[in-house]
Amino acid sequence: MSHISPVLWQFLVKWLTNFSLFPPEASKVAPEMDALYFFMVLISLVGLTVVILLIVGFSILYNQKRHPVATQIEGSTLLEATWTIIPLGLFLVTFVWGALLYFRIYTPPANAMNIYVVGKQWMWKVEHPGGQHEIDALHVPTGRPVQLTIISQDVFHSFSIPAFRVKREAIPGRYTTVWFEATEPGTYHLFCTQYCGTNHSQMIGQVVVMTPDDFRKWLQGSTSGNSLAQDGERLFASLSCNACHNSSADSRGPNLVGVYGSHLTLASGQTITVDDAYLRQAILNPAEHATQGYAPIMPTYQGQISEEGVFALVEYLKHLDSDYRIQQTLNTTVLPADNEGRPAPGANGPNTPGEVKP
Amino acid sequence: MSAATIISLPDQGTARIPKMNFLTKENGLLSWLLTGDHKRIATLYLVSITFFFFIGGALAGLIRLELLTPQNDLMAADTYNKVFSMHGLIMVFFFLVPSVPATIGNFLMPMMVGAKDLALPKINLLSWYLYVIGGIMMLYTMCSGGVDTGWTFTTPLSTHYLNTHVVSAAMAVFVAGFSSILTGLNFIVTIHKMRCPGMTWFRLPLFVWSNYAASILMVLGTPVLAITLTLVALERIFHIGVFDPAFGGDPLLFQHLFWFYSHPAVYIMILPGFGVISEVVSTFSRKRVFGYTAVAFSSVAIAVFGFFVWAHHMFIMGISNYAALVFSLLTMLVAVPSAIKIYNWAFTLYKGSITFETPMLYALGFMGLFTIGGLTGVFLGATGTDIHLTETYFVVAHFHFVMVGGMLMSFLAGIHFWWPKWTGRMYPEKISQLAALTTFIGFNLTFFPQFILGTLGMPRRYAAYPPEFQVLNVFSTAGATVLGIGYLLPILYLTWSLKYGEIAGDNPWQATGLEWQTQSPPLTENFPEIPIMDHEAYDYEWLERMQRKEVASV
Numbered sequence A: 001m002s003h004i005s006p007v008l009w010q011f012l013v014k015w016l017t018n019f020s021l022f023p024p025e026a027s028k029v030a031p032e033m034d035a036l037y038f039f040m041v042l043i044s045l046v047g048l049t050v051v052i053l054l055i056v057g058f059s060i061l062y063n064q065k066r067h068p069v070a071t072q073i074e075g076s077t078l079l080e081a082t083w084t085i086i087p088l089g090l091f092l093v094t095f096v097w098g099a100l101l102y103f104r105i106y107t108p109p110a111n112a113m114n115i116y117v118v119g120k121q122w123m124w125k126v127e128h129p130g131g132q133h134e135i136d137a138l139h140v141p142t143g144r145p146v147q148l149t150i151i152s153q154d155v156f157h158s159f160s161i162p163a164f165r166v167k168r169e170a171i172p173g174r175y176t177t178v179w180f181e182a183t184e185p186g187t188y189h190l191f192c193t194q195y196c197g198t199n200h201s202q203m204i205g206q207v208v209v210m211t212p213d214d215f216r217k218w219l220q221g222s223t224s225g226n227s228l229a230q231d232g233e234r235l236f237a238s239l240s241c242n243a244c245h246n247s248s249a250d251s252r253g254p255n256l257v258g259v260y261g262s263h264l265t266l267a268s269g270q271t272i273t274v275d276d277a278y279l280r281q282a283i284l285n286p287a288e289h290a291t292q293g294y295a296p297i298m299p300t301y302q303g304q305i306s307e308e309g310v311f312a313l314v315e316y317l318k319h320l321d322s323d324y325r326i327q328q329t330l331n332t333t334v335l336p337a338d339n340e341g342r343p344a345p346g347a348n349g350p351n352t353p354g355e356v357k358p
Numbered sequence B: 001m002s003a004a005t006i007i008s009l010p011d012q013g014t015a016r017i018p019k020m021n022f023l024t025k026e027n028g029l030l031s032w033l034l035t036g037d038h039k040r041i042a043t044l045y046l047v048s049i050t051f052f053f054f055i056g057g058a059l060a061g062l063i064r065l066e067l068l069t070p071q072n073d074l075m076a077a078d079t080y081n082k083v084f085s086m087h088g089l090i091m092v093f094f095f096l097v098p099s100v101p102a103t104i105g106n107f108l109m110p111m112m113v114g115a116k117d118l119a120l121p122k123i124n125l126l127s128w129y130l131y132v133i134g135g136i137m138m139l140y141t142m143c144s145g146g147v148d149t150g151w152t153f154t155t156p157l158s159t160h161y162l163n164t165h166v167v168s169a170a171m172a173v174f175v176a177g178f179s180s181i182l183t184g185l186n187f188i189v190t191i192h193k194m195r196c197p198g199m200t201w202f203r204l205p206l207f208v209w210s211n212y213a214a215s216i217l218m219v220l221g222t223p224v225l226a227i228t229l230t231l232v233a234l235e236r237i238f239h240i241g242v243f244d245p246a247f248g249g250d251p252l253l254f255q256h257l258f259w260f261y262s263h264p265a266v267y268i269m270i271l272p273g274f275g276v277i278s279e280v281v282s283t284f285s286r287k288r289v290f291g292y293t294a295v296a297f298s299s300v301a302i303a304v305f306g307f308f309v310w311a312h313h314m315f316i317m318g319i320s321n322y323a324a325l326v327f328s329l330l331t332m333l334v335a336v337p338s339a340i341k342i343y344n345w346a347f348t349l350y351k352g353s354i355t356f357e358t359p360m361l362y363a364l365g366f367m368g369l370f371t372i373g374g375l376t377g378v379f380l381g382a383t384g385t386d387i388h389l390t391e392t393y394f395v396v397a398h399f400h401f402v403m404v405g406g407m408l409m410s411f412l413a414g415i416h417f418w419w420p421k422w423t424g425r426m427y428p429e430k431i432s433q434l435a436a437l438t439t440f441i442g443f444n445l446t447f448f449p450q451f452i453l454g455t456l457g458m459p460r461r462y463a464a465y466p467p468e469f470q471v472l473n474v475f476s477t478a479g480a481t482v483l484g485i486g487y488l489l490p491i492l493y494l495t496w497s498l499k500y501g502e503i504a505g506d507n508p509w510q511a512t513g514l515e516w517q518t519q520s521p522p523l524t525e526n527f528p529e530i531p532i533m534d535h536e537a538y539d540y541e542w543l544e545r546m547q548r549k550e551v552a553s554v
Helices: A006-018 A029-061 A077-105 A212-222 A228-238 A276-284 A307-318 A324-329 B029-033 B038-066 B077-113 B121-143 B157-161 B166-193 B206-238 B251-285 B292-306 B321-348 B358-381 B383-389 B393-423 B429-456 B467-500 B540-553
Strands: A113-120 A123-127 A133-135 A137-141 A145-152 A157-161 A166-170 A176-181 A186-192 A205-210 A263-265 A271-273
Touching: A006 B467, A029 A077, A029 B321, A029 B358, A029 B383, A077 A176, A077 B321, A077 B358, A077 B383, A113 A137, A113 A157, A113 A166, A113 A307, A123 A137, A123 A307, A133 A137, A137 A212, A145 A157, A145 A166, A145 A307, A166 A176, A166 B383, A205 A212, A228 A307, A276 A307, B029 B038, B038 B077, B038 B121, B038 B467, B077 B121, B077 B166, B077 B206, B077 B251, B077 B393, B121 B166, B157 B166, B157 B206, B166 B206, B206 B251, B206 B292, B251 B292, B251 B321, B251 B358, B251 B393, B292 B321, B321 B358, B321 B383, B358 B383, B358 B393, B358 B429, B383 B429, B393 B429, B393 B467, B429 B467
Parallel strands: A113 A145, A137 A205
Antiparallel strands: A113 A123, A123 A133, A145 A176, A157 A166, A157 A186, A186 A205, A263 A271
């Protein structure tokens, strides 16, 4: 072996010591995904082995030297039915198993903590409810379901964390969601997997999984002073949303207190449940999403609010459980000084303890 | 090997290439450029797609060279993006789609059904011209700076965010698409209307069945691609707002429209290859294809189901969970006919009398690689694992196993198999067996590591990647080098054989198809008189009786 060049030698040693077939399993769903993956590897190996055995076996048994004259056979319904039904059965098993996993990954639990993600050429911007901003990084605690609400500001991107086995497309103009529960503290890859132009391969980052204690410390050390809901509140005031949405009896816009999660009848007669996606549409494209009983007089805010701003407004409205805040901002453009640094109502609600600077 | 062979060539001392054949009938450039003869058009196509294959192949070489190291060091990121986009566009639209149908299919279809030519010879020539015009537009795009949309033209990236030659690339594909529509149309009409007396549907060679299925896909699917590309161009030039959410458009609509063509396009590419494998496996095991009807109908089933699985490219794109469920189920169903085919081919070998000439080696290689390609498709068709594997190198490896391991192997099997018919001369057997082996080894070394890379999470279309992925990428690049040699060899020895190959005679493989019952190379009219089909396809006993009769009458 002394003749192997040292470069090659180091290369091989490095590979053999680091060789792995799987990324680390760092989320609750990762082992489940790998179980299905292994099952499929197994049926693939069996299927492939059967094909290879048949080809090699027949090639040896029936090559021309051994078997100079072919026996003509039409076919065999029984055999053909066998290799129709067995693959079909196996494929259906993987279909059901895969679908169970798919529904699990794309159906966030109700108690998940929400983090907002905006993709843009070529970076990921992450907004925590406590007001922590991150670029090309995502800090999450272990043992706690985390839901990501994702949108793209320009082209398609895709938010992929191989160690968690989750991935979701970031689409311009609509929210997508995905959730995970991290299990292993560590630093993992974050990739953009949808081709998005020049620096597609630089649109990468780190997912840092921390123990709940470390995460709390990180939140406290990284806060920007305002929670996301407070940012939303300021935006609400500065865009004069409260001029109409002021929950007074003669207001021109519907009362927004407690609107999140409620059932709403639209001017079109359609009944919908108010969620993040609806709120976004109603802000950016209000004409088509007007509430029944109100004139469609709201102007569009398309192009006036960044996607981060919309997220802040959505977060604000989500936690708007009394009209106190709206009353407070009704005739002010500057927030009272004693509000600085204090969490907005609901921002430290039951879902998000400890994320906001006390 | 030399003892166990079915090659029976005429006495080389006295044998001559027939003086009158489609190659010698007329001379001069114009006689080629204005020809209506399907065999000459097939030859024109063969030359043109080989040209584009080597451009696409050179681009693939550049991609693999860049990926040799984790850093983005060989070319700028933009250049890399252009290189993989042009590689995809050229390989898909200018090589894979026309590969078997427009060359081998064009050459054989009329002969296999016992006709003098395709039903619409001038349309056939027009289709080649459209292909060339599209090709020139693509070359123009490449030479004037290229395009970096990826072959998928994803909006809104392609419509609003890139300043490369998107419109000319889209129009090149648009024009080339019409060439494939015309070829498909021609095949459908020919198969319905031009079969010789006695040639019933179930006496047709399976090559005809699979090309028929592919033709239906071409005729029904390609117009949707044309519409989609037109919308991309209009959106880009006039901002009509079909796909742009800022104007109330829907970016997912593009995905639906694009994959509505581009998934069936996968079957347009692979189905004709299935046809080649049926012919080759039957001939070299001297046996009827096991379960002829099942193989024929599985082609049709693939064509029908193939239209209803497009959204499996969009599982992570926020389509409704229930839509994903339906498309996943249909995807599983479309996998079954492919499994049927593989096992039917394997059982065709059973109790056969097998020899291992080059086309058979390629065909056996195809069966192994296509099985892997197909089974890994199940990983991606199952919604759960698709979340992890999609948009990674797993997908890249999967479709290269199907397209290169499947389609290109079957194309090479077909080229070697019908080479003696086409040129009247044999290719050199030993070196071509070596080429087949080289291709197989190089292919596996190139693309198998990519499955692992994909599982580890390496995203596709990355010019730079995290250093821990390097070793597998080095294997892949090394494999690509071997693969490149495997593809260069046939070009060299096939060209050599045009002058120095042994005279093949009418039927060197002792095959049963009608195309083998006429001279090599065939007359312009294919047959001295229209044949009458009085036996089933792949009837080797009929062939033996015929040959005995000939010997007796001499």
